[in-house]
Amino acid sequence: MIRAAVISSGVEGIESYFLSNAKVNYEVVEVTKNFNPDFSDIDLLIVPNGSDHIAMSKIKDKIRKFLDQGKSLFCFDGWFTDWIPGNQWVMSNEKKTIDIRYNIKTDKYNLFDGVDLNELIFYHGISGWWACGYIENAKNADVILEDTWHRPIIVLDENTTNGTILLTASAPLGDKEAIPVDNEASCSALSKLYHNILDLILKKKEHENHRTLI
Amino acid sequence: MKTIGLLFNGVWSHYTFATAPKYRDIIKLIYVHDFDKDAIKGLKALIIPFQSNQKAIVQHKTTIYNFLAEGHKVFVEGDSTMDWIDAKWEDRPVNNYWWVKDPKNPPISETDFSHPIYNGLTPRHSCWHTHGSYTSMPSSAKAIQKKPDGEIISWETNQYGGTLFATTLDPIVEHGVQQITHLDNYVDKLIYWLSGDKVSGNFEVPKANYGIAVL
Numbered sequence: 243m244i245r246a247a248v249i250s251s252g253v254e255g256i257e258s259y260f261l262s263n264a265k266v267n268y269e270v271v272e273v274t275k276n277f278n279p280d281f282s283d284i285d286l287l288i289v290p291n292g293s294d295h296i297a298m299s300k301i302k303d304k305i306r307k308f309l310d311q312g313k314s315l316f317c318f319d320g321w322f323t324d325w326i327p328g329n330q331w332v333m334s335n336e337k338k339t340i341d342i343r344y345n346i347k348t349d350k351y352n353l354f355d356g357v358d359l360n361e362l363i364f365y366h367g368i369s370g371w372w373a374c375g376y377i378e379n380a381k382n383a384d385v386i387l388e389d390t391w392h393r394p395i396i397v398l399d400e401n402t403t404n405g406t407i408l409l410t411a412s413a414p415l416g417d418k419e420a421i422p423v424d425n426e427a428s429c430s431a432l433s434k435l436y437h438n439i440l441d442l443i444l445k446k447k448e449h450e451n452h453r454t455l456i
Numbered sequence: 457m458k459t460i461g462l463l464f465n466g467v468w469s470h471y472t473f474a475t476a477p478k479y480r481d482i483i484k485l486i487y488v489h490d491f492d493k494d495a496i497k498g499l500k501a502l503i504i505p506f507q508s509n510q511k512a513i514v515q516h517k518t519t520i521y522n523f524l525a526e527g528h529k530v531f532v533e534g535d536s537t538m539d540w541i542d543a544k545w546e547d548r549p550v551n552n553y554w555w556v557k558d559p560k561n562p563p564i565s566e567t568d569f570s571h572p573i574y575n576g577l578t579p580r581h582s583c584w585h586t587h588g589s590y591t592s593m594p595s596s597a598k599a600i601q602k603k604p605d606g607e608i609i610s611w612e613t614n615q616y617g618g619t620l621f622a623t624t625l626d627p628i629v630e631h632g633v634q635q636i637t638h639l640d641n642y643v644d645k646l647i648y649w650l651s652g653d654k655v656s657g658n659f660e661v662p663k664a665n666y667g668i669a670v671l
Contacts, residue, residue, distance in 0.1 A: 253509070295467075332666045
């Protein structure tokens with residue numbers, strides 16, 4: 243089982259974004275004035291949409307150490323501060339949302355298996371609803387999903403640190419409540435993608451446990 | 457001179473809004489965990505945006521009401537239960553596609569266009585989408601915007617000294633998100649109402665604003 247911490251910046255409803263199940267147990271970690279969380283018993287750190295990136299930046303050394311221990315980070319938000327090793331999110335209004343389309347670029351773990359890409363692109367016929375801006379990815383990171391102008395939207399970085407970093411350009415992922423839509427198809431596509439990513443982390447953890455045993 | 461405080465939850469849309477060249481000389485970012493009476497000293501108004509840390513804000517209820525008692529303005533984007541306000545907010549589905557599916561029926565049907573924020577705005581500029589409804593408001597408050605079913609979207613009261621304005625619209629956050637291109641109209645009127653500062657021009661955020669270090 244994955245032991246995951248979900249960062250909460252006091253925005254209502256976060257407890258329903260990520261629901262514990264047989265493969266993952268979530269613990270909500272609140273940002274407070276003297277934010278200094280202990281991640282020693284955690285395998286996966288999740289930074290959802292609407293997070294406090296001032297607080298995250300203040301613990302960036304701790305996060306780097308956490309990743310260098312082989313652990314995992316998901317960030318589904320726009321990190322305007324510099325706390326994620328090697329990768330930077332940037333917002334831009336240069337391109338029109340009506341022109342936004344997504345393409346799968348490098349998906350070596352088949353994270354998009356069973357995911358209808360059109361449900362990420364269109365919501366009630368409107369495109370560009372899911373992600374915001376783009377990611378300037380680290381040199382050796384995989385761009386899993388890119389937009390019309392080849393700007394990275396989902397990045398998987400297994401090289402900058404000893405751990406695994408999965409980033410979206412401020413595009414929400416999680417269980418149903420984490421996704422602000424009333425369209426069941428979009429909800430299920432994004433939940434499916436999220437659970438495929440979780441399965442990857444679970445496989446990596448099981449592989450690591452097996453390697454330790456032998 | 458900075459005249460308006462924005463209670464900042466470390467969220468990216470708060471940051472992009474307040475650091476955009478168009479507004480940065482007027483808006484003071486006040487990190488919610490550093491909020492106290494000294495942080496708002498000398499300001500004319502305070503903005504409490506969508507995606508705020510309500511648990512942290514409720515600890516500063518007295519500071520906010522003292523600021524109002526001094527005759528200042530407080531503008532609140534209501535998107536959740538707020539234990540520091542005498543009004544009841546309830547969640548509702550967000551309809552942000554009405555303008556494609558049913559453009560003649562926007563989520564807001566009544567707006568008091570005599571209010572200084574709305575005076576001169578078109579109906580389209582005064583409504584994009586809403587995040588829930590107010591099902592009650594303070595005893596002396598007046599409704600400024602309502603839905604077709606009568607639920608309250610925006611209200612205002614002077615019963616605490618200054619002016620407390622609350623709405624389930626999210627002009628600050630959506631302007632920071634930069635995907636609704638007409639929001640300069642609403643936000644520029646809002647800024648003028650809050651502080652008397654006139655702003656004009658387009659909203660842009662320089663790329664150099666991203667990737668900052670926090671000391």
